[in-house]
Amino acid sequence: MYCGIAIFPSKEIQDAANSFRKRYDPHYNLIQPHLTIKEKEQWNEDQLAAAAAHLEQITKSIQPFEIHFNRFSSFYPVNNVIYLALSDTTEMIKLHNTICTDVCRESEKPYAYNPHLTIGQELGADELHDVLSSLKNRKVNLTSKVDRVHLLFQTDNEAWTVHQTFLLRG
Amino acid sequence: MYCGIAIFPSKEIQDAANSFRKRYDPHYNLIQPHLTIKEKEQWNEDQLAAAAAHLEQITKSIQPFEIHFNRFSSFYPVNNVIYLALSDTTEMIKLHNTICTDVCRESEKPYAYNPHLTIGQELGADELHDVLSSLKNRKVNLTSKVDRVHLLFQTDNEAWTVHQTFLLRG
Secondary structure (H helix, E strand, C coil), rough: CCEEEEECCCCCHHHHHHHHHHHCCCCCCCCCCCEEEEEEEECCCHHHHHHHHHHHHHCCCCCCEEEEEEEEEEEECCCCCCCECCCCCCCHHHHHHHCCCCCHHCCCCCCCCCCCEEECCCCEEEHHEEEEEEEECCCCCEEEEEEEEEEEEEEECCEEEEEEEEEECC | CEEHHHHCCHHHHHHHHHHHHHHHHCCCCCCCCEEEEEEEEEEHHHHHHHHHHHHHHHHHCCCCEEEEEEEECCCCCCCEEEEEEEECCHHHHHHHHCCCCHHHHCCCCCCCCCEEEECCCCCCHHHHEEEHHCCCCCCCCCCEEEEEEEEEEEEECCEEEEEEEECCCC
16 A cells, blocks of 8 residues: 655645645645655565654654745645755754655655645646635745644545654654 | 644555545545544643643553554444444543543543544435445454554644554553
């Protein structure tokens, strides 16, 4: 089954993100607003259990931190994605690099990890530019603590179920 | 915010349930297939934290167990709900009674706890009878281990986010 690792920000940020996702993100009904830590990968039950053991161990030494969203941005032209962007990505990249090791290491990827909260995707180029130009001047000032990560699996309808959460206990 | 406690069964059971929920359950997009342990209740951040502490403590002494679904059933005429029913509800009722204590105790409710996995709700009486009569003779034989419970909160769009999972470690 497909499994992945993600962070769900505070309810306040989820509500803000959902108000956009509802219109612009076809994944709106499949998962709540999140920041991906590890992209989905096909795992069997043993690999899922090994990932849970790895996360249980590694999160012991990770300290909780805060993230701050300060703007809307886009991956265009690489991807027609609009996202809430972080003012500083250092801590999230550190978290990703710590977690995605051992049984959770990522396979070769064409681009570097860039933490983000998607609010629109699979948009046509015209629609992307319309939406982005209307969002780019909006003031964004949203803060969320990151004190846990979630290990998830995907059901056949492509929706996600949380398998287990791991508190950052460093 | 609204918070609740639930169990998500195995992927196999979630997939089976979703094939029905897609057609008959308006909550299909709001949460994955689940068995409710504690109905939603309005809590503040402190109450959510207190519930997490309670669950962390109480799950230490609860042993994992198995549940077995053996039929479709309905709460009609009390509620126009169709659900996957358990062959034996003893362990789930025990789990509910252990968890719903202290800060997680339930307020007065008009009916006793009846563990179930909803696959249809808010159906008209005619539709309910049509669906139920087509499902009642289906063979059901689905087993899932119960080795964790999930504490969830609801966002403004009525979808649910898992706040924390607690392994049954007894």
